[in-house]
Amino acid sequence: MSSAGGVRFEADRLDDQAYLVEGDPSGMLRSVASASAQVRAAYRSAVENGVGRAGREGRPRAIVVAGVGASALVGDVIEALCRYGAPVPVVTVRGHRLPGWVGAADLVIAVSRSGRTEETVAVTAEAARRGCALAGAGTPDTPLSALVERAGGPYVPVGGATGVAGQPMATLWSLMVPPILVAAALGLVPAGESEFESVAKRLEDLAHRCRPSSESFINPGKTLAMELAGTLPVIWGTSPLAAVAAHRLAIRLNEDAGYPAIWGELPEAAHNQIVTFDGPLAGRDVFADPFADEPGEGTRLRLFLLRDVEEHPQVTRSRTAAVRMAEDRGVPVSEILAEGVHPLDRLAALIGLCDYASVYLALGYGTDPASAAAARELQARISQ
Protein backbone atom coordinates (compact mmCIF):
# COMPACT_ATOMS: atom_id res chain seq x y z
CA MET A 1 0.00 0.00 0.00
CA SER A 2 1.32 3.50 -0.82
CA SER A 3 -0.08 6.90 -0.08
CA ALA A 4 0.23 10.40 -1.50
CA GLY A 5 -1.35 13.54 -0.09
CA GLY A 6 -3.11 11.40 2.49
CA VAL A 7 -4.79 9.31 -0.21
CA ARG A 8 -3.96 5.63 -0.17
CA PHE A 9 -3.27 3.48 -3.20
CA GLU A 10 -5.03 0.20 -2.60
CA ALA A 11 -4.09 -2.49 -5.07
CA ASP A 12 -7.08 -4.63 -3.99
CA ARG A 13 -9.42 -2.09 -5.53
CA LEU A 14 -8.12 -3.01 -8.99
CA ASP A 15 -9.63 -6.49 -8.75
CA ASP A 16 -12.85 -5.38 -7.11
CA GLN A 17 -15.31 -5.35 -10.03
CA ALA A 18 -18.00 -3.40 -8.20
CA TYR A 19 -15.50 -0.72 -7.16
CA LEU A 20 -14.16 -0.41 -10.71
CA VAL A 21 -17.65 0.63 -11.78
CA GLU A 22 -18.50 2.77 -8.73
CA GLY A 23 -15.12 4.52 -8.58
CA ASP A 24 -15.31 5.36 -12.28
CA PRO A 25 -18.75 6.99 -12.52
CA SER A 26 -18.07 8.53 -15.94
CA GLY A 27 -16.76 5.31 -17.44
CA MET A 28 -13.16 6.32 -18.17
CA LEU A 29 -12.21 2.63 -18.41
CA ARG A 30 -14.90 2.18 -21.05
CA SER A 31 -13.57 5.16 -22.95
CA VAL A 32 -10.04 3.67 -22.93
CA ALA A 33 -11.54 0.42 -24.20
CA SER A 34 -13.16 2.36 -27.05
CA ALA A 35 -9.79 3.28 -28.60
CA SER A 36 -10.06 0.73 -31.44
CA ALA A 37 -13.62 1.83 -32.23
CA GLN A 38 -12.42 5.44 -32.24
CA VAL A 39 -9.73 4.59 -34.81
CA ARG A 40 -12.17 2.84 -37.14
CA ALA A 41 -14.89 5.50 -36.86
CA ALA A 42 -12.41 8.37 -37.24
CA TYR A 43 -10.94 6.77 -40.35
CA ARG A 44 -14.39 6.52 -41.97
CA SER A 45 -15.37 10.01 -40.90
CA ALA A 46 -12.10 11.52 -42.14
CA VAL A 47 -12.55 9.95 -45.56
CA GLU A 48 -16.22 11.04 -45.74
CA ASN A 49 -15.29 14.57 -44.73
CA GLY A 50 -12.73 14.94 -47.48
CA VAL A 51 -9.35 14.96 -45.74
CA GLY A 52 -7.97 13.78 -49.09
CA ARG A 53 -8.54 17.27 -50.53
CA ALA A 54 -5.65 18.52 -48.42
CA GLY A 55 -3.28 17.16 -51.06
CA ARG A 56 -4.96 18.67 -54.14
CA GLU A 57 -3.14 21.96 -54.15
CA GLY A 58 0.27 20.46 -53.60
CA ARG A 59 2.37 20.35 -50.51
CA PRO A 60 2.46 23.25 -48.08
CA ARG A 61 5.78 24.80 -47.11
CA ALA A 62 5.21 23.71 -43.50
CA ILE A 63 2.54 22.14 -41.34
CA VAL A 64 1.56 23.81 -38.09
CA VAL A 65 -0.65 21.89 -35.68
CA ALA A 66 -2.54 24.12 -33.24
CA GLY A 67 -3.78 22.61 -29.98
CA VAL A 68 -3.15 22.25 -26.28
CA GLY A 69 -3.04 19.31 -23.88
CA ALA A 70 -4.03 15.94 -25.30
CA SER A 71 -5.01 17.58 -28.59
CA ALA A 72 -1.53 19.03 -29.08
CA LEU A 73 -0.05 15.52 -28.92
CA VAL A 74 -1.53 15.00 -32.39
CA GLY A 75 0.99 17.52 -33.72
CA ASP A 76 3.83 15.78 -31.89
CA VAL A 77 2.82 12.43 -33.39
CA ILE A 78 2.81 13.85 -36.93
CA GLU A 79 6.15 15.57 -36.29
CA ALA A 80 7.65 12.32 -35.01
CA LEU A 81 6.28 10.37 -38.00
CA CYS A 82 7.66 12.97 -40.44
CA ARG A 83 10.90 13.93 -38.74
CA TYR A 84 13.45 11.90 -40.70
CA GLY A 85 11.71 11.15 -43.99
CA ALA A 86 9.49 14.08 -44.92
CA PRO A 87 10.55 17.21 -46.80
CA VAL A 88 8.16 19.41 -44.82
CA PRO A 89 8.67 20.69 -41.28
CA VAL A 90 5.92 20.06 -38.75
CA VAL A 91 5.56 22.38 -35.77
CA THR A 92 3.10 22.17 -32.88
CA VAL A 93 1.86 25.47 -31.45
CA ARG A 94 0.56 25.24 -27.85
CA GLY A 95 -0.33 28.84 -27.17
CA HIS A 96 -2.20 31.91 -28.31
CA ARG A 97 0.03 33.08 -31.18
CA LEU A 98 1.39 31.79 -34.47
CA PRO A 99 5.14 32.08 -35.04
CA GLY A 100 6.04 35.07 -37.24
CA TRP A 101 7.21 32.97 -40.19
CA VAL A 102 3.85 31.23 -40.76
CA GLY A 103 2.07 32.49 -43.86
CA ALA A 104 -0.15 31.70 -46.83
CA ALA A 105 2.14 28.91 -48.05
CA ASP A 106 1.58 26.90 -44.88
CA LEU A 107 -1.12 24.52 -43.66
CA VAL A 108 -2.50 24.93 -40.16
CA ILE A 109 -4.32 21.92 -38.68
CA ALA A 110 -6.44 22.88 -35.69
CA VAL A 111 -7.19 20.13 -33.15
CA SER A 112 -9.57 20.61 -30.24
CA ARG A 113 -12.08 18.20 -28.80
CA SER A 114 -14.28 21.00 -27.52
CA GLY A 115 -13.70 23.23 -30.54
CA ARG A 116 -13.71 26.14 -28.11
CA THR A 117 -10.31 26.16 -26.44
CA GLU A 118 -9.13 29.74 -26.28
CA GLU A 119 -5.54 29.18 -27.45
CA THR A 120 -6.47 26.94 -30.38
CA VAL A 121 -9.24 29.23 -31.60
CA ALA A 122 -6.92 32.29 -31.35
CA VAL A 123 -4.15 30.62 -33.36
CA THR A 124 -6.59 29.35 -35.99
CA ALA A 125 -8.17 32.79 -36.35
CA GLU A 126 -4.71 34.30 -36.84
CA ALA A 127 -3.91 31.62 -39.43
CA ALA A 128 -7.12 32.46 -41.30
CA ARG A 129 -6.18 36.16 -41.29
CA ARG A 130 -2.76 35.30 -42.75
CA GLY A 131 -4.37 33.25 -45.53
CA CYS A 132 -3.03 29.86 -44.43
CA ALA A 133 -4.74 26.70 -45.65
CA LEU A 134 -6.75 25.23 -42.77
CA ALA A 135 -7.90 21.78 -41.69
CA GLY A 136 -9.29 20.65 -38.37
CA ALA A 137 -10.73 17.99 -36.11
CA GLY A 138 -13.05 18.48 -33.14
CA THR A 139 -16.61 19.15 -32.13
CA PRO A 140 -18.80 20.45 -34.98
CA ASP A 141 -20.73 23.74 -34.86
CA THR A 142 -18.12 25.46 -32.74
CA PRO A 143 -15.96 28.57 -33.19
CA LEU A 144 -13.17 26.30 -34.44
CA SER A 145 -15.25 24.44 -37.00
CA ALA A 146 -16.61 27.78 -38.28
CA LEU A 147 -13.09 29.14 -38.86
CA VAL A 148 -11.90 26.04 -40.72
CA GLU A 149 -15.06 25.68 -42.80
CA ARG A 150 -15.09 29.39 -43.72
CA ALA A 151 -11.55 28.93 -45.07
CA GLY A 152 -12.77 25.97 -47.18
CA GLY A 153 -10.73 23.38 -45.29
CA PRO A 154 -11.80 19.89 -44.28
CA TYR A 155 -13.08 19.70 -40.68
CA VAL A 156 -13.64 16.23 -39.28
CA PRO A 157 -16.34 16.21 -36.61
CA VAL A 158 -15.48 14.25 -33.48
CA GLY A 159 -18.53 12.78 -31.77
CA GLY A 160 -21.32 14.66 -30.13
CA ALA A 161 -20.68 12.78 -26.92
CA THR A 162 -20.94 14.35 -23.52
CA GLY A 163 -19.47 13.20 -20.20
CA VAL A 164 -16.19 11.38 -20.23
CA ALA A 165 -16.56 10.38 -23.86
CA GLY A 166 -16.53 14.08 -24.64
CA GLN A 167 -13.23 14.72 -22.93
CA PRO A 168 -10.10 15.39 -24.96
CA MET A 169 -8.07 12.89 -22.91
CA ALA A 170 -10.61 10.18 -23.75
CA THR A 171 -10.75 10.90 -27.47
CA LEU A 172 -7.12 11.01 -28.57
CA TRP A 173 -7.58 8.46 -31.35
CA SER A 174 -10.65 10.23 -32.75
CA LEU A 175 -8.68 13.46 -32.88
CA MET A 176 -5.46 11.92 -34.17
CA VAL A 177 -6.57 9.85 -37.15
CA PRO A 178 -7.91 12.72 -39.35
CA PRO A 179 -4.77 14.93 -39.12
CA ILE A 180 -2.54 11.91 -39.83
CA LEU A 181 -4.66 11.22 -42.90
CA VAL A 182 -4.14 14.84 -43.98
CA ALA A 183 -0.38 14.23 -43.73
CA ALA A 184 -0.86 10.97 -45.66
CA ALA A 185 -2.80 12.80 -48.40
CA LEU A 186 0.20 15.12 -48.71
CA GLY A 187 2.44 12.09 -49.20
CA LEU A 188 4.28 12.69 -45.93
CA VAL A 189 3.22 9.65 -43.90
CA PRO A 190 2.50 6.13 -45.17
CA ALA A 191 -0.84 5.61 -43.42
CA GLY A 192 -4.10 4.35 -44.87
CA GLU A 193 -6.90 1.94 -44.16
CA SER A 194 -4.75 -1.16 -43.60
CA GLU A 195 -2.36 0.65 -41.22
CA PHE A 196 -5.25 2.02 -39.16
CA GLU A 197 -6.95 -1.37 -39.14
CA SER A 198 -3.77 -2.87 -37.74
CA VAL A 199 -3.66 -0.10 -35.08
CA ALA A 200 -7.29 -0.85 -34.21
CA LYS A 201 -6.52 -4.57 -33.84
CA ARG A 202 -3.57 -3.85 -31.56
CA LEU A 203 -5.71 -1.58 -29.39
CA GLU A 204 -8.42 -4.24 -29.30
CA ASP A 205 -5.91 -6.85 -28.17
CA LEU A 206 -4.65 -4.51 -25.42
CA ALA A 207 -8.20 -3.78 -24.33
CA HIS A 208 -8.73 -7.50 -23.93
CA ARG A 209 -5.54 -8.04 -21.93
CA CYS A 210 -6.13 -4.97 -19.74
CA ARG A 211 -9.89 -5.44 -19.24
CA PRO A 212 -11.19 -4.78 -15.72
CA SER A 213 -12.14 -8.43 -15.17
CA SER A 214 -8.61 -9.62 -15.89
CA GLU A 215 -6.80 -9.90 -12.55
CA SER A 216 -3.76 -7.89 -11.58
CA PHE A 217 -1.22 -10.67 -11.85
CA ILE A 218 -1.92 -11.19 -15.57
CA ASN A 219 -3.19 -7.71 -16.47
CA PRO A 220 -0.40 -5.50 -17.88
CA GLY A 221 -2.37 -2.28 -17.28
CA LYS A 222 -2.91 -3.08 -13.60
CA THR A 223 0.71 -4.23 -13.21
CA LEU A 224 1.99 -0.95 -14.63
CA ALA A 225 -0.35 1.01 -12.36
CA MET A 226 1.07 -0.82 -9.34
CA GLU A 227 4.59 0.01 -10.48
CA LEU A 228 3.62 3.68 -10.80
CA ALA A 229 1.92 3.84 -7.39
CA GLY A 230 3.93 5.56 -4.70
CA THR A 231 6.64 6.70 -7.10
CA LEU A 232 7.63 9.95 -8.68
CA PRO A 233 7.69 8.61 -12.25
CA VAL A 234 10.45 9.68 -14.61
CA ILE A 235 9.20 8.52 -18.02
CA TRP A 236 11.55 8.41 -20.98
CA GLY A 237 10.85 7.54 -24.61
CA THR A 238 13.73 6.04 -26.60
CA SER A 239 12.62 7.52 -29.95
CA PRO A 240 10.69 10.64 -30.97
CA LEU A 241 7.50 8.58 -31.20
CA ALA A 242 8.04 6.80 -27.89
CA ALA A 243 8.65 10.23 -26.35
CA VAL A 244 5.15 11.28 -27.44
CA ALA A 245 3.84 8.22 -25.57
CA ALA A 246 5.94 9.29 -22.55
CA HIS A 247 4.42 12.77 -22.71
CA ARG A 248 0.96 11.27 -23.10
CA LEU A 249 1.45 9.08 -20.01
CA ALA A 250 2.69 12.07 -17.99
CA ILE A 251 -0.28 14.29 -18.83
CA ARG A 252 -2.75 11.44 -18.37
CA LEU A 253 -1.33 10.80 -14.92
CA ASN A 254 -1.74 14.51 -14.16
CA GLU A 255 -5.31 14.68 -15.40
CA ASP A 256 -6.62 11.22 -14.42
CA ALA A 257 -4.98 10.80 -11.06
CA GLY A 258 -3.74 14.29 -10.11
CA TYR A 259 -0.38 12.57 -10.16
CA PRO A 260 2.96 14.29 -10.84
CA ALA A 261 5.22 12.91 -13.56
CA ILE A 262 8.36 13.92 -15.39
CA TRP A 263 8.80 12.93 -19.02
CA GLY A 264 11.71 13.11 -21.39
CA GLU A 265 13.36 11.63 -24.46
CA LEU A 266 16.69 9.93 -24.94
CA PRO A 267 19.30 11.13 -25.73
CA GLU A 268 18.31 14.53 -24.23
CA ALA A 269 17.31 13.11 -20.83
CA ALA A 270 20.76 11.50 -20.51
CA HIS A 271 22.22 14.99 -20.38
CA ASN A 272 20.13 16.27 -17.48
CA GLN A 273 17.35 14.12 -15.98
CA ILE A 274 19.80 11.29 -15.30
CA VAL A 275 21.37 13.47 -12.62
CA THR A 276 18.17 13.06 -10.57
CA PHE A 277 19.28 9.44 -9.92
CA ASP A 278 21.85 10.98 -7.55
CA GLY A 279 19.46 13.58 -6.19
CA PRO A 280 17.43 13.97 -3.04
CA LEU A 281 14.34 12.26 -4.48
CA ALA A 282 16.09 9.03 -5.52
CA GLY A 283 16.42 5.76 -3.72
CA ARG A 284 14.57 6.64 -0.52
CA ASP A 285 11.41 8.27 0.79
CA VAL A 286 10.97 11.74 -0.55
CA PHE A 287 7.80 12.84 1.11
CA ALA A 288 7.13 12.14 4.76
CA ASP A 289 4.57 9.38 4.59
CA PRO A 290 2.36 9.26 7.65
CA PHE A 291 0.48 6.23 6.29
CA ALA A 292 3.46 4.05 5.43
CA ASP A 293 3.16 0.53 6.78
CA GLU A 294 6.82 -0.26 6.41
CA PRO A 295 9.92 1.87 6.87
CA GLY A 296 11.17 2.83 3.43
CA GLU A 297 7.70 2.85 1.92
CA GLY A 298 6.69 6.09 0.25
CA THR A 299 7.08 8.12 -2.88
CA ARG A 300 10.39 7.77 -4.66
CA LEU A 301 11.83 8.16 -8.11
CA ARG A 302 11.20 5.31 -10.54
CA LEU A 303 12.36 5.21 -14.14
CA PHE A 304 9.85 4.09 -16.79
CA LEU A 305 11.43 3.40 -20.16
CA LEU A 306 9.08 3.37 -23.12
CA ARG A 307 11.19 1.59 -25.69
CA ASP A 308 10.87 1.73 -29.44
CA VAL A 309 12.52 -0.93 -31.59
CA GLU A 310 13.70 1.90 -33.83
CA GLU A 311 16.32 3.40 -31.55
CA HIS A 312 19.46 5.21 -32.67
CA PRO A 313 22.41 2.90 -31.84
CA GLN A 314 23.80 5.52 -29.46
CA VAL A 315 20.40 5.75 -27.76
CA THR A 316 20.51 1.98 -27.23
CA ARG A 317 23.89 2.39 -25.51
CA SER A 318 22.62 5.32 -23.52
CA ARG A 319 19.52 3.42 -22.41
CA THR A 320 21.50 0.35 -21.38
CA ALA A 321 23.95 2.46 -19.38
CA ALA A 322 21.12 4.46 -17.77
CA VAL A 323 19.40 1.26 -16.62
CA ARG A 324 22.64 0.03 -15.02
CA MET A 325 23.21 3.38 -13.35
CA ALA A 326 19.64 3.45 -12.02
CA GLU A 327 19.97 -0.05 -10.62
CA ASP A 328 23.33 0.78 -9.02
CA ARG A 329 21.67 3.69 -7.24
CA GLY A 330 18.57 1.85 -6.09
CA VAL A 331 16.26 3.56 -8.58
CA PRO A 332 13.77 0.92 -9.79
CA VAL A 333 13.23 0.62 -13.53
CA SER A 334 10.23 -0.54 -15.56
CA GLU A 335 10.71 -1.17 -19.28
CA ILE A 336 7.92 -1.35 -21.84
CA LEU A 337 8.90 -2.45 -25.33
CA ALA A 338 6.67 -1.30 -28.17
CA GLU A 339 5.70 -4.09 -30.55
CA GLY A 340 4.80 -3.65 -34.20
CA VAL A 341 6.32 -2.95 -37.60
CA HIS A 342 4.53 0.29 -38.52
CA PRO A 343 5.37 3.24 -36.24
CA LEU A 344 1.65 3.82 -35.60
CA ASP A 345 1.36 0.24 -34.38
CA ARG A 346 4.18 0.80 -31.92
CA LEU A 347 2.65 4.07 -30.78
CA ALA A 348 -0.64 2.27 -30.19
CA ALA A 349 1.14 -0.45 -28.20
CA LEU A 350 2.62 2.14 -25.85
CA ILE A 351 -0.31 4.54 -25.57
CA GLY A 352 -2.87 1.73 -25.29
CA LEU A 353 -1.11 0.20 -22.28
CA CYS A 354 -0.25 3.52 -20.62
CA ASP A 355 -3.83 4.79 -20.89
CA TYR A 356 -5.08 1.77 -18.93
CA ALA A 357 -2.30 2.09 -16.36
CA SER A 358 -3.11 5.74 -15.73
CA VAL A 359 -6.82 5.09 -15.19
CA TYR A 360 -6.09 2.09 -12.95
CA LEU A 361 -3.66 4.22 -10.95
CA ALA A 362 -6.36 6.86 -10.39
CA LEU A 363 -8.83 4.18 -9.33
CA GLY A 364 -6.26 2.58 -7.02
CA TYR A 365 -5.99 5.94 -5.26
CA GLY A 366 -9.77 6.27 -5.13
CA THR A 367 -9.71 9.24 -7.53
CA ASP A 368 -12.39 9.76 -10.18
CA PRO A 369 -10.26 9.71 -13.35
CA ALA A 370 -12.63 12.04 -15.17
CA SER A 371 -12.61 14.93 -12.73
CA ALA A 372 -9.49 17.02 -13.68
CA ALA A 373 -11.06 19.62 -11.39
CA ALA A 374 -8.11 22.00 -11.03
CA ALA A 375 -7.70 22.38 -14.82
CA ARG A 376 -11.37 23.29 -15.10
CA GLU A 377 -11.16 25.70 -12.17
CA LEU A 378 -8.24 27.51 -13.74
CA GLN A 379 -10.01 27.77 -17.11
CA ALA A 380 -13.09 29.14 -15.37
CA ARG A 381 -11.01 31.71 -13.46
CA ILE A 382 -9.30 33.08 -16.56
CA SER A 383 -12.39 33.10 -18.73
CA GLN A 384 -14.15 35.69 -16.54
Ligand SMILES: O=P(O)(O)OC[C@H]1O[C@](O)(CO)[C@@H](O)[C@@H]1O
Ligand atom coordinates in the same frame (compact mmCIF):
# COMPACT_ATOMS: atom_id res chain seq x y z
O1 LIG B 1 -9.12 19.42 -26.97
P1 LIG B 1 -9.55 20.65 -26.28
O2 LIG B 1 -11.03 20.69 -26.04
O3 LIG B 1 -9.07 21.88 -27.00
O4 LIG B 1 -8.89 20.68 -24.84
C1 LIG B 1 -7.51 20.83 -24.69
C2 LIG B 1 -7.07 20.50 -23.28
O5 LIG B 1 -7.76 21.29 -22.33
C3 LIG B 1 -8.21 20.50 -21.24
O6 LIG B 1 -9.58 20.29 -21.44
C4 LIG B 1 -7.90 21.15 -19.91
O7 LIG B 1 -8.36 22.45 -19.85
C5 LIG B 1 -7.46 19.20 -21.39
O8 LIG B 1 -8.13 18.12 -20.80
C6 LIG B 1 -7.34 19.07 -22.87
O9 LIG B 1 -6.33 18.18 -23.26
